[in-house]
Amino acid sequence: MKLKVMQKKLHEGLRTVQGAVSRKKTLPILNGILMEFEKDKGIHLISTDLELGIETWIETDIKKDGAIVLPANNITAIVRELPDEVIDLTINLDNYSVTLKCLNSKFNINGYNPEEFPALPSVDNPTTICIDSGKFLKIIEEVKFSTAVDETQPALTGALFFIEDDIMKMVSTNTYRLSYSQKKIEDSINNSIKAILPGKALNELSNLLTKDGKVQVEINSNYTSFKFGEITVVSRLIEGEFPNYEQVMPEEYNTSISVDRLNLKKATKRASLIAKQDSNIISLKTKENDKLIINSMDSDTGSAHEELSIEGKGPKQNINIDAGYLLDVLKVITEEKLIMELVGSLNPLAIKRFDGEDQFIYLIMPVRPNA
Amino acid sequence: MKLKVMQKKLHEGLRTVQGAVSRKKTLPILNGILMEFEKDKGIHLISTDLELGIETWIETDIKKDGAIVLPANNITAIVRELPDEVIDLTINLDNYSVTLKCLNSKFNINGYNPEEFPALPSVDNPTTICIDSGKFLKIIEEVKFSTAVDETQPALTGALFFIEDDIMKMVSTNTYRLSYSQKKIEDSINNSIKAILPGKALNELSNLLTKDGKVQVEINSNYTSFKFGEITVVSRLIEGEFPNYEQVMPEEYNTSISVDRLNLKKATKRASLIAKQDSNIISLKTKENDKLIINSMDSDTGSAHEELSIEGKGPKQNINIDAGYLLDVLKVITEEKLIMELVGSLNPLAIKRFDGEDQFIYLIMPVRPNA
Numbered sequence: 092m093k094l095k096v097m098q099k100k101l102h103e104g105l106r107t108v109q110g111a112v113s114r115k116k117t118l119p120i121l122n123g124i125l126m127e128f129e130k131d132k133g134i135h136l137i138s139t140d141l142e143l144g145i146e147t148w149i150e151t152d153i154k155k156d157g158a159i160v161l162p163a164n165n166i167t168a169i170v171r172e173l174p175d176e177v178i179d180l181t182i183n184l185d186n187y188s189v190t191l192k193c194l195n196s197k198f199n200i201n202g203y204n205p206e207e208f209p210a211l212p213s214v215d216n217p218t219t220i221c222i223d224s225g226k227f228l229k230i231i232e233e234v235k236f237s238t239a240v241d242e243t244q245p246a247l248t249g250a251l252f253f254i255e256d257d258i259m260k261m262v263s264t265n266t267y268r269l270s271y272s273q274k275k276i277e278d279s280i281n282n283s284i285k286a287i288l289p290g291k292a293l294n295e296l297s298n299l300l301t302k303d304g305k306v307q308v309e310i311n312s313n314y315t316s317f318k319f320g321e322i323t324v325v326s327r328l329i330e331g332e333f334p335n336y337e338q339v340m341p342e343e344y345n346t347s348i349s350v351d352r353l354n355l356k357k358a359t360k361r362a363s364l365i366a367k368q369d370s371n372i373i374s375l376k377t378k379e380n381d382k383l384i385i386n387s388m389d390s391d392t393g394s395a396h397e398e399l400s401i402e403g404k405g406p407k408q409n410i411n412i413d414a415g416y417l418l419d420v421l422k423v424i425t426e427e428k429l430i431m432e433l434v435g436s437l438n439p440l441a442i443k444r445f446d447g448e449d450q451f452i453y454l455i456m457p458v459r460p461n462a
Numbered sequence: 463m464k465l466k467v468m469q470k471k472l473h474e475g476l477r478t479v480q481g482a483v484s485r486k487k488t489l490p491i492l493n494g495i496l497m498e499f500e501k502d503k504g505i506h507l508i509s510t511d512l513e514l515g516i517e518t519w520i521e522t523d524i525k526k527d528g529a530i531v532l533p534a535n536n537i538t539a540i541v542r543e544l545p546d547e548v549i550d551l552t553i554n555l556d557n558y559s560v561t562l563k564c565l566n567s568k569f570n571i572n573g574y575n576p577e578e579f580p581a582l583p584s585v586d587n588p589t590t591i592c593i594d595s596g597k598f599l600k601i602i603e604e605v606k607f608s609t610a611v612d613e614t615q616p617a618l619t620g621a622l623f624f625i626e627d628d629i630m631k632m633v634s635t636n637t638y639r640l641s642y643s644q645k646k647i648e649d650s651i652n653n654s655i656k657a658i659l660p661g662k663a664l665n666e667l668s669n670l671l672t673k674d675g676k677v678q679v680e681i682n683s684n685y686t687s688f689k690f691g692e693i694t695v696v697s698r699l700i701e702g703e704f705p706n707y708e709q710v711m712p713e714e715y716n717t718s719i720s721v722d723r724l725n726l727k728k729a730t731k732r733a734s735l736i737a738k739q740d741s742n743i744i745s746l747k748t749k750e751n752d753k754l755i756i757n758s759m760d761s762d763t764g765s766a767h768e769e770l771s772i773e774g775k776g777p778k779q780n781i782n783i784d785a786g787y788l789l790d791v792l793k794v795i796t797e798e799k800l801i802m803e804l805v806g807s808l809n810p811l812a813i814k815r816f817d818g819e820d821q822f823i824y825l826i827m828p829v830r831p832n833a
Contacts, residue, residue: 165735165763172732188764195769196732201762361543361567364536391572392536393559398566 092182094128096151098173098193104136104149105167107322110295112163113140123160124167125208128153128182137211138163143291144211144325145299157184158205169198211325214316217309220254221278224319225302230261233272233451235293236419239265246331249287254280262336263290268416269336269439269454284310287333292326299324339454341441344432346405350383352429356421358397362387363414365395372458373414375440377407377433387414408433410440411458417442420453463553465499467522469544469564475507475520476538478693481666483534484511494531495538496579499524499553508582509534514662515582515696516670528553529576530560540569582696585687588680591625592649595690596673601632604643604822606664607790610636617658617702624656633707634661637827639787640707640810644821655681658704663697670695710825712812715803717776721754723800727792729768733758734785736766743829744785746811748778748804758785779804781811782829788813791824 105124113121127135134149159182169191170178179192187202239247250263250270257279262271292315299322300306307318316325362373366387376384385397410433424444432441439454476495484492498506505520530553540562541549550563558573610618621634621641628650633642663686670693671677678689687696733744737758747755756768781804795815803812810825 162763165739168735169732169766172728172735174728196729197767198732198736198764199766200764357543357545358567361540361569364539364543365569368536392533393569393571395540395570396568 092128092155092157092184094134094151094153094180094182095177096134096149096180098170098175098178100149100151101134101178102167102170104134104147105163105170107147107299108136108138108145109163109167110298111138111140111143111145111324115140120160120203120207121209122163123203123208124163125158125160125205127158127205128156130154130156137208139209139211139325141209142289142327143295144323145295146211146323146325148321157182159184159187159189160203160205160208161189161200162202165200169200212314212327214309214311214314214325217311217316218280218282218284219307219309220276220280220284222259222276222306222308224300224304224306226259226274226276227306228297228300228302230259230272230274231293231297231300232423234261234263234270235290235297236423237263237265237268237270237453238290238293241265245329246287246333249289249329250293251285251333251336252288253283253285255283256280262333264334264336266334267413267456268419269339270420271336271340271450271452271454273450275448284308286310286312286315287329287331288315289326289329292324295324339439340452341432341434341438341454344405344434344441346377346403346408346433348377348380348383348401348403348431348433349428350399350401350431352421352424352427354399355383355429356418358385358399359414359417359421362395362397363418365389365392366414368392370458371414372411373417374409374411376409377401377403380404405433408436410436412440412455413458416455424451463499463526463528463555465505465522465524465551465553466548467505467520467551469541469546469549471520471522472505472549473538473541475505475518476534476541478518478670479507479509479516480534480538481669482509482511482514482516482695486511491531491574491578492580493534494574494579495534496531496576497529498576499526499528501525501527508579510580510582510696512580513660513698514666515694516666517582517694517696519692528555530555530558531574531576531579532560532571533573536571540571583685583698585680585682585685585696588682588687589651589653589655590678590680591647591651591655593630593647593677593679595671595675595677597630597645597647598677599668599671599673601630601643601645602664602668602671603794605632605634605641606661606668607794608634608636608639608641608824609661609664612636616700617704620658620660620700621664622656622704622707623659624654625651626654627651633704635705635707637705638784639790639827640710640825641791642707642711642821642823642825646819655679657681657683657686658700658702659686660697660700663695666695710810711823712803712805712809712825715776715805715812717748717774717779717804719748719751719754719772719774719802719804720799721770721772721802723792723795723798725770726754726800727789729756729770730785730788730792733766733768734789736760736763737785739763741829742785743782744788745780745782747780748772748774751775776804779806781807783811783826784829787826795822 125137137146173193181190191198368389373387380403383399388394430443442453496508508517544564552561562569631644739760744758751774754770759765801814813824
């Protein structure tokens with residue numbers, strides 16, 4: 092069978108589904124992308140690593156149904172290097188190969204039997220809700236970086252996601268720091284949603300989501316799907332119990348300070364140059380409620396001392412934290428000023444941003460009390 | 463002792479000497495940069511890994527002589543992150559440490575005894591010549607990428623550099639491909655120069671040289687130095703015999719073709735996507751003197767076929783080469799068209815560029831004859 096598609100459209104489609112292509116070598120067909128050619132509809136691209144699946148559509152004129160699986164790396168690299176012109180595709184349904192012609196270039200690519208490609212799970216009897224795409228993107232960005240890398244506690248490699256009435260919340264933690272974000276949504280549901288979304292799904296969603304439009308979320312007890320534009324992301328949910336995060340959220344504070352985000356970022360980055368020679372620990376001290384002092388020391392390298400103007404109230408504070416955890420959150424907050432709330436040197440440091448009714452709280456556990 | 467220097471100037475100076483800082487951990491002081499503070503002159507920065515040395519000057523007001531060695535990575539990273547303001551330096555000559563103050567930041571950095579830092583070699587009784595900086599940069603760029611990485615034949619890890627009368631030549635080869643470049647210079651010398659410049663010196667020169675100005679070259683039988691602006695690069699020469707490259711330079715050709723460089727680059731890049739799955743071998747075929755066909759094949763992946771318009775004369779040719787060697791040269795040639803000269807499938811492919819009296823010849827050895 093033969094069809095035509097613009098290079099730009101095909102490349103965009105192939106890039107969209109790239110994130111769910113399996114990186115493991117155990118099942119070669121999962122290193123491929125399923126291309127279904129559907130009459131009067133277009134090209135349906137599907138990838139999955141059995142945990143995550145992505146599908147999208149490319150609109151183009153198709154006269155006859157057919158399908159093939161092509162190795163993701165090869166087909167994407169080749170299409171990327173072709174000029175922005177019409178590509179003539181000839182699919183050989185007998186030996187699972189395809190010929191691409193574009194101006195003076197011609198490629199034959201060997202593929203796989205499309206019938207061997209696993210079907211994406213369908214989310215049966217789902218709870219369905221529609222969320223503003225920009226809000227969903229933002230809640231994901233505020234939370235995804237705090238998931239655990241270590242897989243000994245699988246629940247921590249994802250983020251707890253829940254919706255009650257018209258409030259959406261997301262929480263993640265690696266037990267040393269925690270992200271909590273809460274946003275009001277326009278749609279609302281009768282029954283509540285509570286599930287652990289895998290970190291990989293969050294990363295792919297943050298790559299693919301745009302600020303505009305709506306995301307349709309479907310969820311049951313095992314799977315969830317996110318539909319936006321021509322794209323659908325399907326993911327298995329993580330089983331297990333998410334730790335009781337509410338227990339560590341400080342209910343009150345002793346000292347509250349307001350600090351310029353960019354100045355804090357630069358000072359922390361510099362102090363970290365010394366701190367990272369060892370364990371990346373910096374100390375934060377408040378002084379006279381108008382200065383924040385950041386210190387770091389490494390016995391071989393030397394020491395750093397940074398002073399920042401703040402507006403604060405409450406007793407003096409002194410806390411030791413991992414500079415990396417502070418820098419991480421300073422990348423996702425975009426507001427000019429942020430709030431730090433402290434209880435004491437043995438309690439978590441809370442970082443909050445100003446933004447009306449939506450809430451974002453980030454906790455960094457202290458490293459060790461001062462001598 | 464105390465002094466002031468602008469962050470921008472200090473950072474530029476530290477970056478300039480970075481390339482000769484030793485990466486090996488055997489002699490820690492060589493991971494440092496020697497800073498000599500010279501009264502009424504400025505800061506003299508020096509780095510060396512005992513093969514290569516770089517020095518530069520930063521103009522600033524200095525009241526008293528002094529010196530210190532500071533760890534290159536730390537001091538450069540810290541100065542890079544400081545704001546573009548005055549840095550107050552306090553050097554403690556007793557315990558080899560320095561304090562940097564810049565606005566609200568203060569760093570103490572531990573260093574080394576400057577007396578333990580090795581002196582850069584001086585190039586005694588040199589032959590001296592002055593070369594246009596842009597020409598010298600260009601000859602280096604045309605040649606440096608063809609040096610051998612493998613150190614079994616040390617002479618091949620550098621480039622043969624020679625000057626006779628007013629002609630400067632540079633040659634490098636890893637035995638599978640060869641770069642030869644020749645340029646007319648304005649200055650001329652009575653006795654000739656012939657030496658092997660290390661690949662590392664060529665890389666640093668190509669990082670530091672600018673298109674404008676002059677380079678003063680000094681050379682004797684063991685060392686060479688290159689002075690331009692405030693910068694001096696000193697390098698040990700490679701001992702040993704450079705292979706007789708003239709022997710492989712084809713004296714005549716059977717077929718000559720002219721081809722568009724950008725189209726050739728794109729087509730080679732695409733064909734290489736298939737070829738690199740295996741040994742990265744592509745075949746070049748001329749057809750009717752108006753087409754160049756590039757083919758590649760991998761039994762698992764598939765095949766690529768590219769056609770390019772050419773202007774040619776001579777018998778049909780068919781040669782197999784490593785696509786990577788062709789792509790390398792297409793990065794350094796900037797002319798719109800290039801010339802390929804072929805003798806036969808067992809002889810090197812020669813690539814030349816048009817540019818009046820300067821010469822550039824690049825040879826790619828064929829991989830295997832066609833069956």
